[in-house]
Amino acid sequence: MLFRSYFRPEQLRELSLVFLIVLIFLFFGTQIEGYFSPRIFNRVTSDVAIIAVVAFGETLVLLTRNFDLSVGSVVGLTAFFTGKLLTFNPELMPIVALLFAIGLGAILGSVNGMIVSYGRVPSLIVTLGTMALYRSILVAFPAGTKNVVTHELPEWLLDLGRTNVFSVGEFDIRPLVAVALVMLVIFQLLITYTRFGRRLYAVGSNPEAAEVGGLPSQRIVLFAFILSGAMAGLGGFMFLVRYGDLTPAAAQGMELQVIAAAVVGGVSTLGGSGTMIGALLGAILINLLQQSLLRWPVISNFWVGALLGMLILISVTIDAVIINRLRDIWARQGLESISVDQKKTIKEEQSYEA
Secondary structure, rough: HHHHHOOOOHHHEEEEEEEHHHHHHHHHHHHOOOOOOOOHHHHHHHHHHHHHHHHHHHHHHHHHHOOOOOOHHHHHHHHHHHHHHHHHHHOHHHHHHHHHHHHHHHHHHHHHHHHHHHHOOOOOHHHHHHHHHHHHHHHHOOOOOOOOOOOOHHHHHHOOOOOOOEEOOEEEEEEHHHHHHHHHHHHHHHHHHHOEEEEEEEEEEOOOOOOHHOOHHHHHHHHHHHHHHHHHHHHHHHHHHOOOOEOOOOOOHHHHHHHHHHOOOOOOOOOOOOOOOHHHHHHHHHHHHHHHHHHHHOOHHHHHHHHHHHHHHHHHHHHHHHHHHHHHHHHHHHHHHHHHHHHHHHHHHHHHHH
């Protein structure tokens, strides 16, 4: 009973992810020379930060029982146009460039949200179409201006990716990592303690009941897509800071990494279940595996993508079979506990009356 009061099925899954991450870290530390070096640490944490920020937005959409497949294209589009904006206006203030990226992402996300929530079109179809549309805008950009190059960007942007917020021994914590941690706290608090967060879970758990209960389901889904787009826009700005040189293929395929991070982290594809902490752990696991396998000469690069797909399938299966079974057991034990407490209360009242 004590174990049940402190641990839920979702928390057990998150603990298992922490255990897996430690195992992977220790295993590849014995296989790859210089694996524990500050250089690899900075690469992995910077990449994880970008994936995690976009995954936080994706989690909001998944909680409502929807998908956003366009996030990779939104990241690429916002990174590219922000880079072009800074190329032609190098004197632009950093906060303006940041807000431009977030605002552009929010606008692109609102297009998805409007069609899904008010047009009643399945999110898979809508975001699959906008994924291709947003990417096509980059490809159709006028010839000769298709690339963003580092030497044309303002110095403050290049320095931002190399700046240290603080250091722990030889390991530096970069601004991208700090931003991801701040977003983790904000969005975890959002879904845990706000009315909007509770409504996300309610809409995803049972959309029909939510509508009958008077919840503004359409508006909630719309806001989830807008926030997902805004986080993809922030991810685009971070992507620009991280890489600098961009082509129309920037962030192509990132949507698979983002969805994999959320799903592996325990966010249910059926809606109504998941946390931002789980999404972060999923992002760490996915990126750590990718970076490690790319540096491990024993395995071909082809299997990196295959492994990512396999992880998604395994996670969905675990969620459908094991986690749902654990939730049923937890709920049944909770009812039994309530029943025992009620009987105890009745007996105490009867003995008092006697």
